[in-house]
Amino acid sequence: MASLITCPHCGTRPKEEFSIRGAAAPKRPSPTAKDEAWHRYVYVRDNPKGRILEYWHHVAGCRRFLVVERDNLTHEVFGVTDAAELERAGADE
Amino acid sequence: MTSYRLGSGGAINRGQSLTFTFDGRSYKGFDGDTLASALLANDQMLMARSFKYHRPRGVVTAGSAEPNALMTIGSGARAEPNARATTVELYNGLAAASQNRWPSLKHDFGAVNDLFSPFLGAGFYYKTFMWPGVLWEKLYEPLIRRAAGLGKATMQADPDRYEKSWAHCDLLVIGAGPTGLMAALAAGRAGVRVILADEGFRFGGSLLSESAAVGGRPAAEFTADVVEELASLSNVTLMPRTTVFGWYDDMVFGAVERVQKHVASPSPDLPMERLWRIVAKRAILATGAEERPLVFGGNDKPGVMTAGAARTYLNRYGVAVGGKVAVFTNGGSGYRTAADLLAKGVDVTAIIDARPQSADPVPDGLRIIRNGSVIATKGRHRIEGLIAERSGFEEVIGCDALAMSGGWSPIVHLMCQRGAKPVWSDEKQAFLAPDVGGAFVAAGAAAGQTSLGECLTDGAAKAHAALEALGRLVGSLETPEVEGEYDPSFAPLWYVPGARDKAFVDFQNDVHVGDLGLAQREGFRHIEHTKRYTTAGMATDQGKLGNVNTAGIVAGMRGVSPAEIGTTTFRPFYTPVSFGALAGTARAEHAAPVRTSPLHGWARKNGATFVESGLWYRSAWFPREGEKTWRESVDREVLNVRTHAGLCDVSTLGKIEIFGPGAAEFLDRIYSNSFLKLPVGRARYGLMLREDGIVFDDGTVSRLSENQYVMTTTTAFAAEVLAHLEFSAQTFWPELDVRFVSSTDQWAQMSLAGPKARIIMSRVVQDDISDAAFPYLAAREVTLRSGLKARLFRISFSGELAYELAVPAGYGEAVADAIMNAGREEGICAYGVEALNVLRVEKGHVTHSELDGRTTADDVGFGRMMAMQKPDFIGKRLSMRFGLTAADRLQLVGLKPVEADKEIKAGAHLLKDGAKPSLANDQGFVSSACFSPTLGHFIALGMLKSGRERIGERVMVWDGLRGSEVLSEVCPPVFVDPENSKLHL
Amino acid sequence: MRYSAYSIFKQALSGNRMWKPAWREPQPKPHYDVIIVGGGGHGLATAYYLAKEFGITNVAVLEKGYLGSGNVGRNTTIIRSNYLLEGNNPFYEFSLKLWEGLERDFNYNAMVSQRGMLNLFHSDGQRDAYARKGNGMRLHGVDAELLDREQVRRKAPYLNFDHARFPIMGALYQKRAGTVRHDAVAWGYGRGADARGVDLIQHCEVTGIRRENGLVVGVETTRGFIGCNKLALAAAGNTSTVGRMADLELPIESHVLQAFVSEGLKPVVDHVITYGAGHFYISQSDKGGLVFGAEIDFYSSYAQRGNLATVEHTMEEGVSLIPGLSRAKVLRSWGGVMDMSMDGSPIIDRTPIDNLYLNCGWCYGGFKATPASGFCFAHLIAKNETHHVSRFMRLDRFERGYTIDEAGRGPQPNLH
16 A cells, blocks of 8 residues: 555545554543553554554545555555544444 | 677667767767767777776676666766666767776776785675774774765756656556567557556667567567557557666556656756656566676676677677677577677687587587686786686687676566565576566566567567456457577576686675675575675665576575575665656755745735745744844834734634534534633634643634634644544544634734734724723624725734734735734834744743643643543543653743843753753753843743742753853743733733 | 684685684574564674673574564664653663674674764754753763754755755754664674574564463474573564564554665765754765665555655655755665554563563664663563663553653654
């Protein structure tokens, strides 16, 4: 990856249009969650070698945060989803 | 005469003679020559010196793998070091100079290194130069450094332009030799978008050096026909002089086009080079194969070159590389070269064939020494003969050139740049391209095909496969017949035993077989260790000629297959690429975009001095006649604001419009302080934290209507804050209905500050802005007397009665002019960011000098603003960690020198009075400092350990870096109007 | 075999045939006092100091590739100690002092070259920040000078003084900073450790960590089980992978940083120079190659290679800073996997497992730290207590709120 990203809203665009926020797996805990959960959310990273979820922000396009599913060893991209849609879908489950 | 131009033949234009110089001497060549072929035509075989031993060198190749013939082309700001003479296209007036020699190429003092070579083996420098330690930096290293490098970088600014572009295609064909041409033709006829790129200036690759006939015509004629047809197809883009240097993720290829490198006087309307990012659905690697040098004693003498190179100089450039050429080969290539030389009337003294027998046709009368080897060469600046050995008998054979062939290595570089390793083939005795998936495949010689016919067929076949994958296959291309083909097969021969002189594997870096052996003996056995220890493969050719031989030789030393040794890692760039091409237009003043405020013109006509602030240019101060220093201007501006009024451009602050029924709740979660109850028509200061509880940015939010807000951010963090809002809204709370848009560039915003601000503003604004009607922190839309709708905010960074007025950007200058006119009688002045900074330091307002990414809200005195009763806001939970609430944290304080005339500078540290300067005694630092014209002395803001408890204490402001110590008193950070009475005037 | 001018002379007379291997190639023993996972710079330095300073020689270094195949052989070779924060500065100064005596210490010429480093600044705010850093260095006795524009010009006249988008205003200068021949560091430490009895075991990948009663008893490897009393991880970019074998939760994300070398050029850049208006930095090796780099590629990666956009961006900054580079050519780019920590600073600490020790989080700054990292880690392993210069580099600092955030960018690893 990382030469081209297919934005679900804008189509295939070069990497330069995006800014990368970081791991998308950690989810912000509820305000009442334990300290340990907050620590984990902010500081602990699984950092697996292989398939990962990552936030990419289409700053020079639709300005949506996208969740890019990709392999961080081969740089193959498996899918790109709008983060909010993914969040909403997750909330529905 | 040794090497010379033949009377006829070659793909050169004999009608166009070109004049060029080499080391100051003038020569003639023809259009279509490379610098190397033209030098050879003029019998200039000595072209360079090697890196370590300064041995005399000539060309080994006729292409981009050339390790020896590196030269500096051009002079002054246009000088290009380390250009390969074998790929430099000749033009009229070209000036070339040899490198790494002193005083001259012929008489090079550095050659003395060769005499000491027994002491200078691989890695010798790791074992010595350690005693005494001081001599390393004073003597040894300067000596080593003097020997470093080959060419000289000009170090002058480049007068030429460079540019970048994207290209998209269905099929990228890399290399326009027989394979690539057939691939491009097959795909071109099928109608898909094809890009055919070749590093050379003429398409055809090996066909241009070919003596066989293709499709019933001479190879050159066949090539011309194919190129003509390709040029006629609108779906085919031909890119000569274009090197594909890298393969990146998602089938993006980096390529550099040398647009004007071959032009005597470059046009200012064209770039010198152009960088291409080629996005291809499929790609075919048709880069051909590299002929391996044989590794024998003295194989580096000028005049020793690959058989293919000798053939190219002969057939393509019409140059005989010698008058008496010997051939040393382990395969058919040597025979073909001998035959072609003989056909052109060049004397071939003998073929020394390492194999006991072969089926290669032997030209009449040519002497063949089978089972023979070359163990040494004679001559100094050029080969004058060789010692051949067979069955223990030696024989001196006279020659003035030696064509060698050690077999062929497919050029698989690009395919191995993304992690896949080439695969050893016992059958082909070569490393072959790895399988990297169907989108990118090798074809022809790059795929291990050996004969011309196979290459032509394979090029078309691979294109057909790509077309099929693209769903665009229509019919198939017939492969033309080849007549007069030779058998290019070979028997492996990695190293020729019995060498009387060094047998080189890496010519440029002078790595010879002995070095490889030493590396093995010393435990540097992994091929990467061997490479790094001996520097084999680390020269400018990156081992194009030597790496496979290195692997083969090391395999032999270890008694294993080359498969077990493998190769070192292939990485971009295939051939070196200029900084200029990769940088493109982004250089000098154009290194980054320029942002100017809508009030830039206003500031300029008021005489502003501008300062870079991120991408922005901001007005720093407005000097007036008679003011000799910036301080004089700034002091005047500050005092003028404090006593009368001033107008400052604050348009660069980030402005974000926020809409939606969820906006109030959203802002309440984003800021650490409360926002739910902010009334319509009011502004509030807000402090935003990062999730780790540290202050992120500050600014104001004004509620313009129930569901509409406008937020300001600092200039530096505008983009990051917007991204933060978007991230939070989209990923944390997608259920909140809230939208954002940046309006930084849409509004011109100006701050009118000073006791006269209301009088002046009321002359411009229709609305009632009395304190009762428009109190401190009021924020709403107003109508200017001109009828223009504007936004007015009663907020103050200076501590004075102040308004910020925002008007649509296009009206900015007119409105600012109107305010200046309205305030003339009141003594208004324009003031810049320097005065603004003094005003805010006097008032104790913090900026990112204090909020440096490590400070908490409490550190800067905003602890009580944090609305901890809110269920959630970003940064709430982690702001409660022990380390962020510890009593000994650095806290914001004011500082004033005990002796009023002393200067405090930002960046100084704070020590307890009387304490020794040491890290243990470090108590904090000065974050902002300035001369306060209001108070008449320097003042500063600082971060001091437990600072708030220490008001009244004296600390030493220690600035060892600039040699000053200023005893200072710790005071509250607000120096002017601590009661805020001016804000509520 | 001791290296010296005499040994070179003597060996040359016998045709350089008698040189001994720099290290043995031993078979792994069934059990060691200490196993170090990772035969890069930090792992080898740790082994060297364990043996030399703390007398612990029954040690194995397990390396899945060849010695020095990680970031120690894939960096831009810079050493320096110009750090701002108390958590970093004394540590890196300790490291620089070790560099200064390293060659005679381990009898290997790693070509430590104290060429001086210029951190250019381009605004008043940046000057103030560098002044703060420089004064902090001075307080700790580290050399630092604040140069004005003209002083910088005298040192590096080829910089873009006349047509810069972001004018050069001056520089923070550390004279003792410089460069080192990177591979030689790994080889020197490896050879020194081997000579003291440490087993350097190449091509031996750790595949599991065996625990009994809450303690590590050894590691599963591609060459079988190897037992140990203490296990020390120095796996850089692969820290998370190895840590997971012991259920460690780590504040680490792996990223790729590209670096570049130009063709060999006659020396023109005498110092190490960093561009304050971007991330570009450059020096020139003793062989003539300009060695330089800039930013990470920003996405998580284990691939040891980057992408073209970052390449271009690096060259843009390079030509902006040094216009005369435009016609010089870049020879090679490469990528290293960085163990980016959540505050940009490293971890040298014990773990929740009593006999498991951790060394990671070096981000893109691990090379200069090699000697101090090895020394402090060896100290920790040998004595079970933290060396005083690494006392802030704790694993629990994130939870306690004592991060060492040199860049002030917060818990987003790709911003450090």
